[in-house]
Amino acid sequence: MLKFNILTLFPEVFPGILQHGLLGKALSKNHFEINTINIRDYSDLSANSVDDKPFSGGAGMVLRPDIISKSIEANFNKNELDSCIKICFSAKGKKLTQKKLTNYNLNKDFILLNGRYEGIDQRVIDYYEFQEISVSDVILNGGEIASLLFIEALMRLQPGVLGNNDTHTIESFQNGLVEHDQFTRPNPWITPDHSEIEVPSILVSGKHADIDLWKHQNSLENTEKNRPDLFKNYLKKNKNE
Template identity: 40%
Template sequence: MLDKVAASWKATVLTLHPDMFPGSLGLSLAGRALEKGTWELEKVDIRDFADDKHRTVDAIPFGGGAGLVMRPDVVDAALNSVADNGSPVIYLSPRGRLLDQDLVKKLAAGPGVTLLCGRYEGIDQRVLEAREVIEVSVGDYILSGGEPAALILMDAVIRLLPGVMGNRESADEESFELGLLEYPLYTRPAEWQGRKVPEVLTSGHHEKIKQWRQEQAEEITRERRPDLWAEYLVKRNDTKLGR
C-alpha cells in the first residue's frame, strides 16, 4: 500500500483536537503549498462520532490500570467517514516502526495518508487490528498525544512534494538522504568572533569542496550516529561489489 503512486497528496487527520491543524504547516513553504493546492488537509473530529450526549470517546481499560482508552466503536465510526483513496492509515504511537527518510519518501510518492491521533493511554487494539493500521513512531519519547507527531510526519512528507521546495539539490544533500548526517554549514561573515570559515570553502575549487563535505559528513556520522555509520558502510561496500 505504501508504494502506490498517485498524482496528488492529501492528509486526513483524525483527532480530538482539530484546531491543532494545520498549525505550523499553515506557514512558510508548506503553508504556501497548501494555499496553492499542492496538498490538501482534511480534519475529522473523532468526538463527532460518539453516540451519547456527553460525546464520550474513552473508557477505563479492561484489566485495570491508570488512564483511559479510546473506544474502538467511536474510532471505527470516524474511520468509516473517511473516503478510501488507497492511502495508508497510520496511528502515531511510540511502539510503532520508526519514522525515517525511506518511509517519508514512500508516503510522499503515494496519494496521501490518513493519520490517527491517539490521546489518553491510547486506542483499543481491536480497531487497530481490524483496520490493519500501521503504527509509526517519531522517536523514543512520550508526547501528550498523536497530534505533534502527526505534524512532524506531515512536515517531513510535504517538503518532498513537487514544487514545495525551490532547490531540489539542497534536499538531496540533507541529512539521511545519502545515509549520512549533513556536513557543517557556513555563511558570511568569513570571520566571526575570531572563528574563520574553513579555507577550502573559499578556495573556489569545487572538487575539493565536495571531498571536504563528504569527509565531514562521514566523520560526524561516525561520531554521533554509529548505527547510521554501520548501515552506510554496508551500503557502500555493496555498491563497490556491484550488489
C-alpha cells in the first residue's frame, strides 16, 4: 500500500476531495494511505509559533527549519527517510508534468512537505534533500492544494484505481498532446435559446478508423491553440506529422 506522509499546518484539509469518487474507493480499499503530521505540534515557542521574519527582508514570514526538522525526526527514522520520496511544493521548484509522474516509483512511500506564508527555510529543504516541485506557474497560499493535486494525479496511475486501466493512456499529455474534445448524449443538445447543437457527425458514424483520425487531428488542434509549448515540442519529435 502506497503511503503519503503529509507535513502540514492544516491537517484537517486531508483527505478532502481524495475521499470522494474513484480515489475515495481506492482509499477505502487501502490502495493508498494518508498520514498527516501537524508541524505546529512540534513548536515549543510561544503560541506554538512556527515562523519568523526572513533575513532577506520583505513581506511575509518563513517557516523555521528547527520546527520542521523536529516534526520529521519525531516521525521517521533514518531508513524511512532514505527510502521515502521526499517532495516540497514550491513555486520555484521544477515543473510537475505527466511524464515526471510516470517516472515515480510507486513502491516507495512519500513525504510531502507543505509550506505556508512566504515559504520554508531553504536549509531544511536542502538538509533532508527534498525535491522542490511546482504544480503550476501560479502562486498559492500553501502546499496543501498542490499535495491533493499530486496525490490524485499519481494515484490515477496506480493499477486498479481507475475503472478502466486504459483510461490514463489516452488522456492529455500521455503522447505529448492535450486530449481531444469530448461529447455525449443528448444529440442534438437543445440550448436555453432553443438552438440545436449536434456532436461532430464523424463521432456517430461508426467508422472507427475515421474516428481515430478525427481524435488525433482534434488533439493536434487543441494543443496548437491552447498549449503552443507542447505543440512545438511535439513537432520536433514528429517531424513527419
